Amino acid sequence: MSVIPKPAVTDIFGKPVDEQKADNYLTHGRGILSWLLTLDHKRIGIMYMVLVLAAFFLGGVFAIVLRTELITPNETFFADATTNNDFYNQSFTLHGAVMVFMFIIPAIPAILGNFMLPLMLGAKDVAFPRLNLLSLYCYLAGSAFFLWVLGKGVLNILFPTLVGVWGGGGLDTGWTFYTPYSTDSTTAVTAATAGAFVLGFSSILTGVNFIASIHMLRPKGMGWFRMPLFLWALYATSIIQILATPVLAITLLLLIAERTLNVGIFDPALGGDPVLYQHFFWFYSHPAVYIMILPAMGVISEVISVFSRKHIFGYGFIAMSSLAIAILGFLVWGHHMFTSGQSALLSAVFSLITMTVAIPSAIKVFNWLTTMYRGSILLATPMLYAIGFIWLFTIGGLTGVFLGALSVDLHVHDTYFVVAHFHYVMVGSTLFAFLAGMHYWWPKMFGKTYSEKWAKIGFWLIFAGFNLTFFIQFVAGSQGMPRRYATYPDQFHIYHVISTLGSYVLTVGLFVALGVWIHSLIYGRQTPANPWGANALEWHTTSPPPHHNFNKTPPATDPYDYSHWTYDAELDGYVLNEDNEPEEAEAAHA
Amino acid sequence: MSTANADHDHPAHLAHHFDTVEQQFDSAKLGMWVFLATEILMFGGLFCAYAVYRGNHPEVFLYAHHFLDTFWGAFNTVVLLVSSFTMAWGVRAAQLGQKNILVLMLLLTFLGGVGFMVVKAVEYYGKWEHATFAGPWNNAFFNEDGQFVHPDKLEDTVAYGAKKMDKKAHAVAHVDEELGLHDTDAERLVEKETQEEHAEQHEAAEAQDAAVAAAPGPPLPTDHSDFKPAHNGPGGLSDMFMEDGAAPEAFVAAAAASAAGHTFVTWEDLDNRQKGLVSQFFQIYFMMTGLHGLHVLIGMGLIGWILFRAAMGAFSPAYFTPVDLVGLYWHLVDLIWIFLFPLLYLIH
Numbered sequence: 001m002s003v004i005p006k007p008a009v010t011d012i013f014g015k016p017v018d019e020q021k022a023d024n025y026l027t028h029g030r031g032i033l034s035w036l037l038t039l040d041h042k043r044i045g046i047m048y049m050v051l052v053l054a055a056f057f058l059g060g061v062f063a064i065v066l067r068t069e070l071i072t073p074n075e076t077f078f079a080d081a082t083t084n085n086d087f088y089n090q091s092f093t094l095h096g097a098v099m100v101f102m103f104i105i106p107a108i109p110a111i112l113g114n115f116m117l118p119l120m121l122g123a124k125d126v127a128f129p130r131l132n133l134l135s136l137y138c139y140l141a142g143s144a145f146f147l148w149v150l151g152k153g154v155l156n157i158l159f160p161t162l163v164g165v166w167g168g169g170g171l172d173t174g175w176t177f178y179t180p181y182s183t184d185s186t187t188a189v190t191a192a193t194a195g196a197f198v199l200g201f202s203s204i205l206t207g208v209n210f211i212a213s214i215h216m217l218r219p220k221g222m223g224w225f226r227m228p229l230f231l232w233a234l235y236a237t238s239i240i241q242i243l244a245t246p247v248l249a250i251t252l253l254l255l256i257a258e259r260t261l262n263v264g265i266f267d268p269a270l271g272g273d274p275v276l277y278q279h280f281f282w283f284y285s286h287p288a289v290y291i292m293i294l295p296a297m298g299v300i301s302e303v304i305s306v307f308s309r310k311h312i313f314g315y316g317f318i319a320m321s322s323l324a325i326a327i328l329g330f331l332v333w334g335h336h337m338f339t340s341g342q343s344a345l346l347s348a349v350f351s352l353i354t355m356t357v358a359i360p361s362a363i364k365v366f367n368w369l370t371t372m373y374r375g376s377i378l379l380a381t382p383m384l385y386a387i388g389f390i391w392l393f394t395i396g397g398l399t400g401v402f403l404g405a406l407s408v409d410l411h412v413h414d415t416y417f418v419v420a421h422f423h424y425v426m427v428g429s430t431l432f433a434f435l436a437g438m439h440y441w442w443p444k445m446f447g448k449t450y451s452e453k454w455a456k457i458g459f460w461l462i463f464a465g466f467n468l469t470f471f472i473q474f475v476a477g478s479q480g481m482p483r484r485y486a487t488y489p490d491q492f493h494i495y496h497v498i499s500t501l502g503s504y505v506l507t508v509g510l511f512v513a514l515g516v517w518i519h520s521l522i523y524g525r526q527t528p529a530n531p532w533g534a535n536a537l538e539w540h541t542t543s544p545p546p547h548h549n550f551n552k553t554p555p556a557t558d559p560y561d562y563s564h565w566t567y568d569a570e571l572d573g574y575v576l577n578e579d580n581e582p583e584e585a586e587a588a589h590a
Numbered sequence: 591m592s593t594a595n596a597d598h599d600h601p602a603h604l605a606h607h608f609d610t611v612e613q614q615f616d617s618a619k620l621g622m623w624v625f626l627a628t629e630i631l632m633f634g635g636l637f638c639a640y641a642v643y644r645g646n647h648p649e650v651f652l653y654a655h656h657f658l659d660t661f662w663g664a665f666n667t668v669v670l671l672v673s674s675f676t677m678a679w680g681v682r683a684a685q686l687g688q689k690n691i692l693v694l695m696l697l698l699t700f701l702g703g704v705g706f707m708v709v710k711a712v713e714y715y716g717k718w719e720h721a722t723f724a725g726p727w728n729n730a731f732f733n734e735d736g737q738f739v740h741p742d743k744l745e746d747t748v749a750y751g752a753k754k755m756d757k758k759a760h761a762v763a764h765v766d767e768e769l770g771l772h773d774t775d776a777e778r779l780v781e782k783e784t785q786e787e788h789a790e791q792h793e794a795a796e797a798q799d800a801a802v803a804a805a806p807g808p809p810l811p812t813d814h815s816d817f818k819p820a821h822n823g824p825g826g827l828s829d830m831f832m833e834d835g836a837a838p839e840a841f842v843a844a845a846a847a848s849a850a851g852h853t854f855v856t857w858e859d860l861d862n863r864q865k866g867l868v869s870q871f872f873q874i875y876f877m878m879t880g881l882h883g884l885h886v887l888i889g890m891g892l893i894g895w896i897l898f899r900a901a902m903g904a905f906s907p908a909y910f911t912p913v914d915l916v917g918l919y920w921h922l923v924d925l926i927w928i929f930l931f932p933l934l935y936l937i938h
Contacts, residue, residue: 124607127617208624216617217607242624246632254639254877261725262732263873265639270733271647271867280635548606 009447009542012529014568014575017542024447028547039129042545044136045115046445051139052111053514055102058150062095064507067469067500069486073493081487088486089172090153090187094146096175097192101199102143104430105288108295109206109241110139112437113234115445117210119538120228122219122556124548127212131205138202145195149188174484176285179266179277183258190259193252200245200252203291207241210234219537222556228536229318233298236322240287240294240329248284251277275340282333290329292426293393294322296433297364300386303436304368306534307383308375311560314367321360328357338409347406354404361397365390380532381455385436388463389429396424399474414484416495417477423470435462435513442517443531447544448524449572455516461509468502528573533565540576603909615911622915626922629885633926636878640933643874649864652855654731654871655937656755657722659713663935666709667927673702674924677893681917684910689903692913696897699920703890710883717872721747724876731869736862748857759853875934882930885923892916 008016009024025042028034035043069076069088078084114132118125126132153170156163163169168186182189214235218227255277257263264270266277297318305312312318334342334350368390377383399421403409412418442450473481476495481488488496530539538545540554557564565574601611608614644651680695717723721730721743730743738744846859857865896912899905905913 118607127607128621129605129607131621204625204628208621208628211624212617212621215620216613242628243631246628247635250632250635250639253881254636257873257877261873261876262869263877264867264870265643265874271643271650271870273642273646276639276642280639283635 009526010528010571011542012540012576013578014528014571023546024542024544025547026544039125039133040547041114041118041126041129041132044132045111047136048106048110048114048139051143052103052106055098055143059095059099059103060507060510062091062098064503065091066095067503070496071500073488073490075487085486086172090170092484093171093174094150097171098146100175101196102146104292104426105203106139107430107434108299108437109234109237112299112441113210113295116441116538117213117231117234118217119541119545119549120231120536121213121217122537122550122553123213123217126209127216128209131209135202135205138198138205142195142199142202145191145198149192149195152188176281177255179255179274180268182255183267190256193255197249197252200249203241204245207238210238211242219553219556225316225319226556226558228559229301229312229315230298232319232322233294236326237291237294239326240291244284244287247280251280251284275342278337278340279333282336286333286336287329289425290325292430294325296389296430297322299433299437300368300389302536303382303386303440304371305560306532307378307380308372309562310371310375313370317363318367321363324360325357328353332357335404338406339413351404351406355401358397358401365394381452381459382436382440384456384459385432385439388459389432389436392424392428392432396421396428399424412477414482415477416473416481416483419483420470420473420477428466428470440532442520443527444538444543446521447527448520449527450516450520450524454512458509458512458516461505461512465502465506465509469499469506472498528571530565531573533562533567533574535559535562535565611908618911618915622918626918629922636881637929640874640878643870647867649855649860650867650871651937653857653860654868655935656758656854657751658875658935660935662709662713663931666706667931669702669705670924670927673699674921676702677917677920681913684905684913685907687907689900692900692905693897696893696900700890700893700897703886703893706886707883710879720750722872724873729869729872733866733869736866752856755854755856762853878930878934882926889920889923892919
């Protein structure tokens with residue numbers, strides 16, 4: 001092959017594509033309307049990326065506010081204790097609500113799922129492209145409610161007379177909106193729950209779309225057990241999204257009705273039952289934890305196999321364990337309520353089922369480890385994040401078993417042990433998998449290389465910062481430090497100082513990762529079609545993909561069989577060996 | 591458009607990302623079924639909330655449901671059932687390409703929706719007139735901190751309820767006579783109460799034994815308390831903190847009704863706390879029928895849209911997906927009403 005003077009767009013065989021013919025989705029249409037009204041799943045995915053990352057930034061600002069407040073045992077921001085406590089309450093509530101509803105639930109399905117699902121299916125789009133765009137606008141509308149809540153809160157602080165004009169702003173109920181406090185709170189609970197309600201629609205529509213796409217758009221030759229595992233994970237996630245989210249919708253609707261119309265389903269003064277709210281809420285929100293983690297596990301299954309240059313081990317077990325987690329996830333919500341006064345028998349049953357979730361989770365971890373065993377591991381950035389994921393998920397998962405054990409939970413309930421546990425699962429696992437997926441698919445999404453060196457520096461900062469922030473919280477929690485307090489006894493000071501410093505390191509690391517991406521967009525070189533030598537169908541097209549995804553539909557083969565790709569040093573990527581792929585050659589002539 | 595699709599014949603309604611019309615139709619249908627599953631889950635949550643409230647306060651439902659008009663409820667049930675039938679016929683007509691029948695059937699279905707909403711509006715208006723409306727503004731029973739907010743309206747509304755109850759009692763007595771039945775709400779509840787009482791006595795004796803065995807602790811749910819609540823969950827908490835934990839409240843009303851020889855649980859049979867909860871029946875009624883009514887309106891909008899398209903000749907045996915999907919949705923809306931009607935109107 002001749003030396004290519006300037007990196008050009010190359011096809012899967014490493015041949016340069018004619019500049020005139022090189023169509024890609026980023027340049028396919030021009031102008032702002034070609035983005036806002038697009039039905040292209042790739043552009044919708046990119047728009048989701050911008051919005052979700054903005055939400056992540058917002059949630060992160062609150063996180064830093066929280067950690068900074070906790071750096072001293074007494075009031076840090078305001079001398080007046082009430083003001084300070086109110087400020088802290090609102091900060092952790094908005095941190096939780098924004099991170100859960102606007103970042104971590106949509107992060108992997110809406111960005112990476114939207115972008116990759118049709119490509120992995122060898123399809124041109126999701127089953128319902130218009131619904132897909134609608135789900136983006138639902139996300140936007142729901143987020144607008146939260147911005148309204150936040151803006152109102154800020155303006156009320158700056159101009160206190162406004163409270164009399166338009167009522168309280170901000171949100172201080174905790175992200176769970178527990179009654180009866182949420183029905184009495186003077187903050188903007190109604191607007192915030194309306195926002196979460198609308199965001200739920202975004203989630204439901206994405207779920208409907210993914211289920212229909214996976215059922216109906218699989219190409220010839222891709223049976224259910226030849227799908228990439230990321231698709232299995234998205235399928236299991238979608239099932240949860242469509243079955244659990246509507247229950248949250250009606251719960252929030254009842255809560256809004258309670259605040260506006262005095263419907264007393266949850267209000268004991270009106271004959272209602274506040275614990276019923278907790279049951280309803282966790283019927284959604286526990287499965288929602290698996291909305292967060294299942295797609296993350298799907299990303300890890302892809303990355304581990306590709307960077308070990310080895311076929312995934314135990315494909316069927318990984319696929320079925322996703323479904324098992326989705327189903328079991330519906331039966332464990334009561335473990336959030338061990339101290340709520342539910343019956344002891346119920347608690348014991350929930351405790352037992354909770355521990356069974358550890359089985360499919362462990363199946364996944366062992367299969368990933370076995371995939372790595374005797375593979376030729378390439379420690380590229382996505383693989384570092386994936387290995388980080390396994391490490392952190394194991395800690396987060398096993399501490400979940402502690403919390404599932406009834407007698408232990410009664411002691412550590414509502415302490416920093418719980419905070420540390422769910423941050424290990426949500427941040428340590430889901431965020432790491434999200435970053436693994438972003439670095440893995442980045443060359444495909446934008447057709448640009450990024451700086452491996454700085455991406456790795458970003459990883460190490462995030463990994464160190466994360467563990468520094470949260471590992472110490474297990475200790476603080478087991479020593480009795482309760483969550484959701486702005487001030488605390490001096491004995492906990494050292495834990496909080498370490499945790500806060502860790503959170504600063506974590507923040508720096510995240511900005512390094514962001515800097516790597518922005519640098520790549522501006523200065524990155526053109527990447528080949530398949531830089532990692534993966535074999536799922538999204539790598540069977542140019543980078544970035546053309547508007548219609550594939551110039552000709554690729555035949556579906558085993559997504560974890562890498563033997564047909566050969567490394568090409570000039571391209572710094574893999575090219576498809578035509579002789580080894582009779583099916584491919586056949587399709588080319590058809 | 592990719593080269594693969596450019597060279598073969600391409601029906602106008604086939605989207606570019608599907609290979610065949612069948613694939614597109616099946617996808618749409620699957621998507622609709624999945625969406626209906628979310629609807630069922632959402633209403634399922636609402637029914638669950640209803641069940642919990644009714645289970646905790648049966649007397650409120652026994653008393654307040656008399657304000658609803660069973661005749662109009664039944665009438666609306668028939669209207670929706672007929673409209674479901676015409677919808678199904680419409681789908682069949684679309685499959686067979688009978689355009690005129692399709693348009694007629696969609697029109698009838700739409701009119702069914704109109705009829706339902708008109709009756710609902712009449713019913714809602716009645717609720718407004720008799721001060722039993724949604725929200726705190728025009729509900730005579732609405733209660734805040736143990737005080738009726740609109741005491742001036744209370745007398746008229748209670749009298750209206752009593753009148754409706756009388757009318758129904760006569761009708762029921764007549765039917766009972768014909769059939770030789772004597773059961774009343776009150777009798778059935780008293781029977782249940784007797785059973786409950788036995789259980790209560792048994793538990794009370796046990797609790798006493800335990801109390802004697804150990805030194806009495808504070809009645810708080812701490813590890814050191816020997817207090818044994820009779821119920822789990824919030825019921826147990828109310829045992830501890832509420833003064834009137836002597837008898838299960840729900841059945842006091844029934845006992846009173848029975849003692850007074852009433853067929854139904856009347857206003858006089860309720861104690862003060864129960865009277866304060868009566869407005870909740872109407873709140874729940876409006877919440878459930880309101881959400882359902884919203885779905886009917888959305889359904890009518892969709893039917894109007896496909897009616898227009900059908901009249902323009904958009905559908906054929908080769909393409910009738912929207913008719914089929916709207917039909918599915920309409921049947922679900924109908925089905926939800928089939929559950930709402932007995933749960934709200936036909937209470938014993």
